[in-house]
Amino acid sequence: MSGWNCEGVTYRYPEADRPALRDLSVHIPADACTAVLGPNGSGKSTLLRILLGIHRPSAGEVTFGGRPVAAWGREAMAREVGVVPQGEEAAFPLSVRELVAMGRYPHLGAWRREGDADRRAVEEAMRRCDVSSLAARPVSTLSGGERQRARVARALAQEAPTLALDEPTAALDIAHEMAIFELLRDLGHGGRTVLLVTHNLNLAARYADHLILLADGQLAASGPPAQVLTRATVERVYGWPVEIAAHPGPGPDTGAPQVVALAGEQCVRMEHGAERVDAA
Numbered sequence: 001m002s003g004w005n006c007e008g009v010t011y012r013y014p015e016a017d018r019p020a021l022r023d024l025s026v027h028i029p030a031d032a033c034t035a036v037l038g039p040n041g042s043g044k045s046t047l048l049r050i051l052l053g054i055h056r057p058s059a060g061e062v063t064f065g066g067r068p069v070a071a072w073g074r075e076a077m078a079r080e081v082g083v084v085p086q087g088e089e090a091a092f093p094l095s096v097r098e099l100v101a102m103g104r105y106p107h108l109g110a111w112r113r114e115g116d117a118d119r120r121a122v123e124e125a126m127r128r129c130d131v132s133s134l135a136a137r138p139v140s141t142l143s144g145g146e147r148q149r150a151r152v153a154r155a156l157a158q159e160a161p162t163l164a165l166d167e168p169t170a171a172l173d174i175a176h177e178m179a180i181f182e183l184l185r186d187l188g189h190g191g192r193t194v195l196l197v198t199h200n201l202n203l204a205a206r207y208a209d210h211l212i213l214l215a216d217g218q219l220a221a222s223g224p225p226a227q228v229l230t231r232a233t234v235e236r237v238y239g240w241p242v243e244i245a246a247h248p249g250p251g252p253d254t255g256a257p258q259v260v261a262l263a264g265e266q267c268v269r270m271e272h273g274a275e276r277v278d279a280a
């Protein structure tokens with residue numbers, strides 16, 4: 001499996017007057033954890049949908065595992081990639097266990113009933129996302145963060161070789177957010193391909209092997225965290241003054257770049273991002 005490859009991809013939503021992605025070329029390596037970063041509206045979710053074949057680019061090529069994404073059937077793609085979309089409402093009432101068990105559908109087909117392997121995968125996914133104690137609760141009664149953990153558990157229960165997650169930790173407290181990032185890193189290092197969209201620059205820098213930073217539908221930078229999260233690049237893309245510190249450790253991520261946002265008065269807004277005004 002060779003991950004995803006995008007060459008010169010442009011995509012415009014039918015109702016939009018400008019493209020959401022413009023001439024974008026990126027590689028998402030297999031067997032690693034990749035985080036897609038960028039300001040609101042920069043095209044992160046659109047990129048995810050292009051990679052999953054939900055949207056077809058108006059120009060450019062997208063391959064997954066060496067084959068054009070358009071050539072993957074819906075079912076084959078669903079078996080290969082566990083997906084956590086950004087926010088979704090359940091169409092009908094489900095318990096947490098039923099929601100997580102939906103991750104097994106690509107294995108069950110139309111007629112096969114849940115077996116021991118399915119039950120084990122569901123229990124293990126619920127345990128790793130800390131929702132076992134919520135198993136019998138209707139999903140509609142969960143808090144935002146609990147629901148988010150149940151959705152990640154559903155993707156995990158699928159045991160797909162690839163995971164694609166759109167802001168999987170957006171509503172999570174610090175402990176659950178750390179646990180999900182550690183889990184995603186371990187899955188990447190354990191031979192899965194993990195792709196996530198996130199606004200958490202600092203956890204992405206610590207736990208992802210590879211970053212893709214988008215700005216206005218184009219690639220601003222990609223590569224290992226220390227190459228992407230430089231002060232000049234972050235200030236240009238986000239239009240806000242920052243310092244870059246090194247994570248103090250201990251742990252394997254000691255030294256990872258950590259973005260510290262400074263006070264806004266140090267930022268003079270310019271047409272193309274921000275310019276720093278340091279105190280004399």
Ligand SMILES: Nc1ncnc2c1ncn2[C@@H]1O[C@H](COP(=O)(O)OP(=O)(O)OP(=O)(O)O)[C@@H](O)[C@H]1O
Nearest residue numbers: 013015016020038039040041042043044045046047
């Ligand atoms: N269905 C749609 N129709 C028209 N324009 C859209 C549609 N969905 C997204 N867009 C536009 O495409 C651009 C990229 O949106 P996208 O959702 O990919 O951004 P994002 O980086 O994921 O943003 P966020 O961080 O806010 O979730 C934005 O300008 C957005 O307004």
